[in-house]
Amino acid sequence: MGSDLNPADRLGKAAAAAGAAGLDALLLTPGPDLRYVAGYDAHQLERLTCLAVPADGDPFLVVPRLELPAALASPAGGLGLDLIAWDETDDPYTLVAGRLGAASAVGLSDRMWALMVLRLRAAMPAARQEVASLALRDLRARKTPAEVAALLAAGEAIDRVHARVPGWLRPGRTERDAAAGICDAILEEGHASVDFAIVASGPNAASPHHTAASRVLQPGDAVVVDIGGTMPSGYCSDCTRTYVIGAPPSDFAEYYQVLKDAQDAACAAVRPGIAAETVDAAAREPIAAAGYGEYFVHRTGHGIGLESHEDPYIVAGNTEPLAAGNAFSVEPGIYPGPHGARIEDIVVCTPEGCQRLNNVTRELVTVATR
Ligand code: ZN
Ligand code: ZN
Ligand code: ZN
Numbered sequence: 001m002g003s004d005l006n007p008a009d010r011l012g013k014a015a016a017a018a019g020a021a022g023l024d025a026l027l028l029t030p031g032p033d034l035r036y037v038a039g040y041d042a043h044q045l046e047r048l049t050c051l052a053v054p055a056d057g058d059p060f061l062v063v064p065r066l067e068l069p070a071a072l073a074s075p076a077g078g079l080g081l082d083l084i085a086w087d088e089t090d091d092p093y094t095l096v097a098g099r100l101g102a103a104s105a106v107g108l109s110d111r112m113w114a115l116m117v118l119r120l121r122a123a124m125p126a127a128r129q130e131v132a133s134l135a136l137r138d139l140r141a142r143k144t145p146a147e148v149a150a151l152l153a154a155g156e157a158i159d160r161v162h163a164r165v166p167g168w169l170r171p172g173r174t175e176r177d178a179a180a181g182i183c184d185a186i187l188e189e190g191h192a193s194v195d196f197a198i199v200a201s202g203p204n205a206a207s208p209h210h211t212a213a214s215r216v217l218q219p220g221d222a223v224v225v226d227i228g229g230t231m232p233s234g235y236c237s238d239c240t241r242t243y244v245i246g247a248p249p250s251d252f253a254e255y256y257q258v259l260k261d262a263q264d265a266a267c268a269a270v271r272p273g274i275a276a277e278t279v280d281a282a283a284r285e286p287i288a289a290a291g292y293g294e295y296f297v298h299r300t301g302h303g304i305g306l307e308s309h310e311d312p313y314i315v316a317g318n319t320e321p322l323a324a325g326n327a328f329s330v331e332p333g334i335y336p337g338p339h340g341a342r343i344e345d346i347v348v349c350t351p352e353g354c355q356r357l358n359n360v361t362r363e364l365v366t367v368a369t370r
Contacts, residue, residue, distance in 0.1 A: 004146035005233060006039030006075040011059050013139055019055035021135040024103035024127070026053040027096065029116055032306035033109040033132050035234055036140055039075025042067070048092040048116060051076075052100055060084055060099060062092055093123040100124070107132035133311070141303055141311045142325035148348050148355075150235040151304065151327050155346055155357030157190040158227060158237035162360040165225050166367045169243055171217050175199040179212035182227055191229030195236060195308050198226035205242070206337040208298055219246040219369040222339040228308055236308040238329055239358045240344035246369040255334050256341050256364050258290040263343045263362065266300055266314075266330045270347055270354035276318040283332040295336045301329035304346055322349045327357070 014037045018026045028034040028051040030042035038061070042049050047064040049071075060082040063071045068085045071077060084099070086092045097120075100106075105128040108117055121129060133140075143151065164185050168178040179197040186194045200210040201223045210224075217223065223245065228238035242256065266283035280300040287296045301314035304327055312318065312326055331344030345358040 004144075005150060007144070007146075008079060010037050010039075011053060011079060011081075014053050014136065015055055015059070017135040017139055018053060018107060021107065021130075023105045023107040023130060023135055024055055025100055026107045026109075026132050026135060027051075027112075027120060028053065028109040028132060029112045031109050031111040032140075032234075032310075033111070033136055035306055036136070038079060038081070040071060041074065041234060042071070044113070046115065048086075048096075048119075050092070050096055050116075051081075052096055054100065058082060062086060062096055062099075064088075064092075093119045096120070097123040103127045105130060107135050137311045140305060142323055143305060143327050143348065144325070147235065147305065148325070148327065150231065150233040151237075151346060151348070152357050153190070153233070154229075154231045154235050154237035155239070155359075157231065158186070158229070158239045159358055159360040160189045161185045161227060162225070162239060162241050165241070166243065166365060169217060169223055169225075169245060169367045171219050171245055171369055173217050175201055175204070175212040175215050175217065178217065182225070186227060186229040190231065191237065192232045193230045195228045195230055195238075196226070198224065198240075200224040200226075200340075203338040206335040206340040208333055208335060208340075208342065217245060220249060221245045222248060222252055222341060223367075224333075224340060224342050226342065226344065230308075234306050236304055236306070238304055238308050238344065238346060239360070240331055240342045241360065241362070241365065242341040242343065243365050243367050245367045248364070248366075249339050251336075252339060252341070253364065255290070255292055255336065258287060258292060259332060259334050259341050259343055260362055262286045262332045263330055263345070266332065267345070267347055267354050267356060270322065270330075270349050272324045272349055272351060273321050276312050276314050276320050276322055277316050279314050279322070279330065280316050280318075283330065287332060287334060292334045292336065295334045295340070296332055297335060298333065301331050301344075303328045324349055324351045
């Protein structure tokens with residue numbers, strides 16, 4: 001069994017990766033690691049749900065009895081896993097420890113709650129605890145064709161939202177009003193949930209992680225709109241475009257063009273085998289050459305998949321070579337204040353170079369003032 005997005009060989013690959021990383025087992029509680037390995041999109045709750053993937057031996061899934069039907073109905077139910085239901089008066093931690101047997105090192109899902117980390121430590125005091133990404137990061141970072149297709153569908157959905165954004169950027173409305181309309185559109189265009197909707201206008205556009213506030217949109221504003229959601233597949237979108245309402249501030253058009261050239265240069269640099277930091281440098285070089293280097297205050301990008309920020313990170317110091325299948329953002333920004341701009345696309349490293357998953361126009365879009 002297994003589907004394109006949840007191939008049945010994931011469990012075996014995860015087990016092999018655990019062994020290669022020197023771990024006796026992976027212990028995965030609800031979150032992206034569990035969804036990646038077994039296709040089970042379980043709720044994070046105080047009752048323990050835990051997939052144990054021994055490097056050698058049979059994987060098993062421990063679930064609260066009341067969640068057994070949901071686990072069986074998920075793709076995990078078709079993987080031939082041993083499903084072990086625990087009752088309200090059982091101790092699921094000793095159940096996991098007993099079933100696993102002696103382990104000297106375990107990899108815990110990166111997003112496991114401290115509540116569970118500490119109880120697992122108490123149940124397995126001899127086992128060194130590591131993060132599961134030690135084993136899973138390379139697997140998760142190299143997207144399969146089915147995962148690329150899921151990310152492309154997410155990119156197309158968020159592109160459709162951006163195509164509608166000018167309709168909400170009306171002078172007299174607040175950033176929050178605009179964000180509310182955009183959030184509705186993120187769902188209407190096919191996402192299962194909204195992850196974020198940054199509408200940063202005027203001076204707020206110079207703050208890269210501003211969200212949306214009570215500021216009223218005005219003629220002459222540059223507006224950075226950075227939006228993303230999660231599709232029913234579990235895969236995420238993330239795309240930024242910068243808009244201007246009427247005539248832009250002086251010098252804005254000039255540095256917007258510098259930014260656009262930098263974003264193109266970074267995408268053009270993407271190919272298998274080059275260091276992740278080379279893509280960051282390719283974005284930074286034209287911005288620095290034009291005198292705006294000090295205003296590009298963040299890394300160029302982050303990986304994306306079942307999480308909107310994951311490996312690989314496109315940042316100076318990351319000398320890891322890119323591999324075909326890596327999916328990440330290319331999102332340089334220039335924030336001189338009292339305005340700023342960012343352009344962000346999700347791209348995939350292909351054997352030939354770079355495939356952009358966002359294709360809505362990167363030309364500066366001017367919104368009418370009335
Ligand atoms: Zn960000
Ligand atoms: Zn973004
Ligand atoms: Zn991003």
